Amino acid sequence: MKILVPTPLRQYAGKQAAIDVQATTVGEALNTLTSTYPDLRKHLYSDDGKLRAFVNLYLNDDDIRYLQQDQTAVKDGDTLSIVPSIAGGSW
Amino acid sequence: MAGIAEKVVSLSNDEILRYSRHLIMPEVGMEGQLKLKQARVLCIGAGGLGSPLALYLTAAGVGTLGIVDFDVVDFTNLQRQVIHGTSDVGRKKLDSAADTLREINPNVEIRKFETRLSSDNALELFREFDIIADGTDNFPTRYLVNDACVLSGKPNVYGSIFRFEGQASVFATKEGPCYRCLYPEPPPPGLVPSCAEGGVLGILPGLVGVIQATETIKLILGSGEPLIGRLLLVDALAMRFRELKLRKNPDCPACGTHPTVTELIDYNQFCGIRGEEAAAPATMADMTVEELKKRLDRGDDLFVLDVREPHEFQICNLGGCLIPLNDLPKRVSELDSSREIVVHCKMGGRSAKAADFLRQSGFTKVHNLAGGINAWAERIDPKVPKY
Numbered sequence: 356m357k358i359l360v361p362t363p364l365r366q367y368a369g370k371q372a373a374i375d376v377q378a379t380t381v382g383e384a385l386n387t388l389t390s391t392y393p394d395l396r397k398h399l400y401s402d403d404g405k406l407r408a409f410v411n412l413y414l415n416d417d418d419i420r421y422l423q424q425d426q427t428a429v430k431d432g433d434t435l436s437i438v439p440s441i442a443g444g445s446w
Numbered sequence: 447m448a449g450i451a452e453k454v455v456s457l458s459n460d461e462i463l464r465y466s467r468h469l470i471m472p473e474v475g476m477e478g479q480l481k482l483k484q485a486r487v488l489c490i491g492a493g494g495l496g497s498p499l500a501l502y503l504t505a506a507g508v509g510t511l512g513i514v515d516f517d518v519v520d521f522t523n524l525q526r527q528v529i530h531g532t533s534d535v536g537r538k539k540l541d542s543a544a545d546t547l548r549e550i551n552p553n554v555e556i557r558k559f560e561t562r563l564s565s566d567n568a569l570e571l572f573r574e575f576d577i578i579a580d581g582t583d584n585f586p587t588r589y590l591v592n593d594a595c596v597l598s599g600k601p602n603v604y605g606s607i608f609r610f611e612g613q614a615s616v617f618a619t620k621e622g623p624c625y626r627c628l629y630p631e632p633p634p635p636g637l638v639p640s641c642a643e644g645g646v647l648g649i650l651p652g653l654v655g656v657i658q659a660t661e662t663i664k665l666i667l668g669s670g671e672p673l674i675g676r677l678l679l680v681d682a683l684a685m686r687f688r689e690l691k692l693r694k695n696p697d698c699p700a701c702g703t704h705p706t707v708t709e710l711i712d713y714n715q716f717c718g719i720r721g722e723e724a725a726a727p728a729t730m731a732d733m734t735v736e737e738l739k740k741r742l743d744r745g746d747d748l749f750v751l752d753v754r755e756p757h758e759f760q761i762c763n764l765g766g767c768l769i770p771l772n773d774l775p776k777r778v779s780e781l782d783s784s785r786e787i788v789v790h791c792k793m794g795g796r797s798a799k800a801a802d803f804l805r806q807s808g809f810t811k812v813h814n815l816a817g818g819i820n821a822w823a824e825r826i827d828p829k830v831p832k833y
Contacts, residue, residue: 362611366772372684408631413690421693438679438690440629441608442585443494443646 356433358388363439367394381414382425384435399437409440455483455509461553465507478667479507483553485666486510488575490563490591492539493517494651495581495605495658497529502659503579504547504554508666511547512557512575515539522833526648563587565710568594577665579603579658585632586713592617592625593707596700601665605658610647612654612680615673615692616661618701622674626707627695632717650682733788733813735822749785753800754792754819762830764790764819771796774803783809790815790822792833 357375360368368374369392378384389396401407412419413436419427429435457465457479468474474482485508489496492515503511517539519530527539534542540558547556561567563582568590572578578600580591588606595602595618602617604625618624657678664670677690700707741748750766752759759768769777771791781787787809791797794817801814815821823830 362609407633409629409633411628416688416690418691418693436679436688436690438613438677440585440633441606441611441613442588442632443583443607443644 356384356429356431356435358384359434359436361437361439363441364395364398364437367398368392378429380425381412381419381427381429381435384429385412385425398439411438412436413438455480457483461507464551464553468506473669474667478669481666481668482507482663483509485577486512486575487577487579487662487666488512488514488572489579489581490514490587491581491583492527492529492543493523493581493583494526494607494646495655496543496579497527498652498655499579499581499605499659499662500543500547501529501550502656503662504551504556506659506663507551508554508662510555510557510575512559512571513540513543514559514561514563514571515543516560516562526646526651528652563590565590565713568710569598572598572600575600577601577603577662579605579662581605581655581658586717586719588625589632589716590710590713593700593710596624596705596707597710603658603662603665605651605654607646607650607654609645610650610682612650612657612682614654614657614661614678614680615676616665619672619674621694623692623694624698624701626700627698627702628677628692630695630699634718647682650680653680653682732816734816735826738788738815738822739826747785749782749787751781751787751789751800752791752819753789753796758792758833761833762819762823764822764830766790771800774800778804778807781809783811786811786813788813788815791818793818793820 356378357373359373360371365372374388376384376387378387385399389399399407399410414422414427414429415434462469465479468479469476487503487508489500489511492500492513496513500511500513519534519537519539519542521535523530524532529546530539530542538560540560544556544558547554559571572594578591578595580588580602582588582591592602601619602625604617605614606612616622661673664672675692677692679688679690694701696703699705750764752763752766752768753771753774755770756768787804789797789800789812794814797814797818801812804812819830820832823832
């Protein structure tokens with residue numbers, strides 16, 4: 356499956372926009388991602404290991420909060436998007 | 447749309463000619479054009495997103511367009527804030543925008559609000575408008591706009607940009623989700639991208655602002671499929687548009703079934719910002735650009751360390767050694783701790799972090815250049831460009 360990394364986080368993911376990983380669940384996919392790129396971890400998870408409130412994860416076009424969260428099953432061809440909040444507009 | 451006071455309005459012959467391409471299209475027609483004429487839209491910000499928003503809403507014949515802004519046009523705005531021109535530099539954005547808009551369509555009533563949107567004035571400002579278009583550039587104001595929209599029952603036409611990526615949606619309609627359903631909390635200030643990662647492709651606010659204008663017009667007309675419950679992601683580099691499903695969160699603190707946000711709060715505090723965020727406070731270990739100049743002229747042995755990015759170094763530099771802030775931990779061994787080091791960046795923020803890091807790593811003779819290379823350009827050497 357493919358994980359899409361948004362612009363603000365690419366600097367912590369080897370400047371890549373998309374990363375292919377092998378996984379069966381969303382949680383496993385993210386674990387694989389953050390073990391390859393440990394710097395990403397603090398941007399995705401708070402110190403107590405919870406997904407940060409300003410980062411959303413979408414499996415294809417669905418928010419994993421409304422699926423089975425970390426336990427959501429994934430298959431080949433799925434796309435997991437990391438969508439953090441951005442504030443720019445006037446500058 | 448709902449909320450617009452029913453009163454008798456009509457179009458003059460001049461207006462009929464002006465809006466001809468709307469009128470001959472059944473999706474707008476006379477009925478739709480009259481709806482536009484009765485509509486009152488409040489645009490928060492006259493910057494990157496506010497420029498195309500205000501330009502197109504004015505051209506389309508929205509009856510009343512309010513603009514909230516307190517800023518002044520500067521040269522760095524002109525690359526994307528197309529409502530302002532070169533001769534407007536130094537003018538209030540409100541005045542510059544209003545002149546441009548009146549030239550485009552004198553039939554539109556432009557209402558200028560020269561103020562910073564705050565918890566004290568937002569609800570009162572919103573009262574006289576039907577739709578709020580959010581063209582702001584910071585998290586506190588985004589949460590403020592959202593909560594004020596939810597509390598006053600007015601749709602929030604949202605757009606946001608970062609470098610070459612954008613987001614757009616329509617929040618806070620009766621049936622749809624709000625911004626807090628999507629993002630319950632803002633990022634802590636430390637995780638917000640610094641000016642090192644800032645910047646924006648000039649066309650991007652154009653793209654996203656025009657999407658906001660489109661959604662605003664659709665809401666007024668009551669036609670088409672508005673971006674309610676959908677988040678549109680725009681990637682201008684890949685030129686890819688993606689759409690994600692949004693849901694109204696029943697536990698949302700603002701628009702859920704048991705809301706806890708029942709009045710506007712202190713949004714700076716909510717976003718973890720204490721007071722005005724100063725550009726790195728000066729400390730004893732800071733060095734002014736005047737002092738650096740004096741000591742370099744005197745021939746002192748100073749090691750100038752530039753912690754900006756390579757593309758910034760290409761714009762201008764002080765001949766220092768370039769090690770970007772993010773690379774410093776793995777390249778720290780390249781530095782000689784016996785020498786006196788002066789660290790600089792663009793404005794002093796990143797170099798303050800770098801100086802702290804070096805001190806923690808055992809370097810004792812480290813100075814942070816206060817104000818960075820921009821201060822050098824301003825006060826020491828006008829041949830060095832500011833950016």
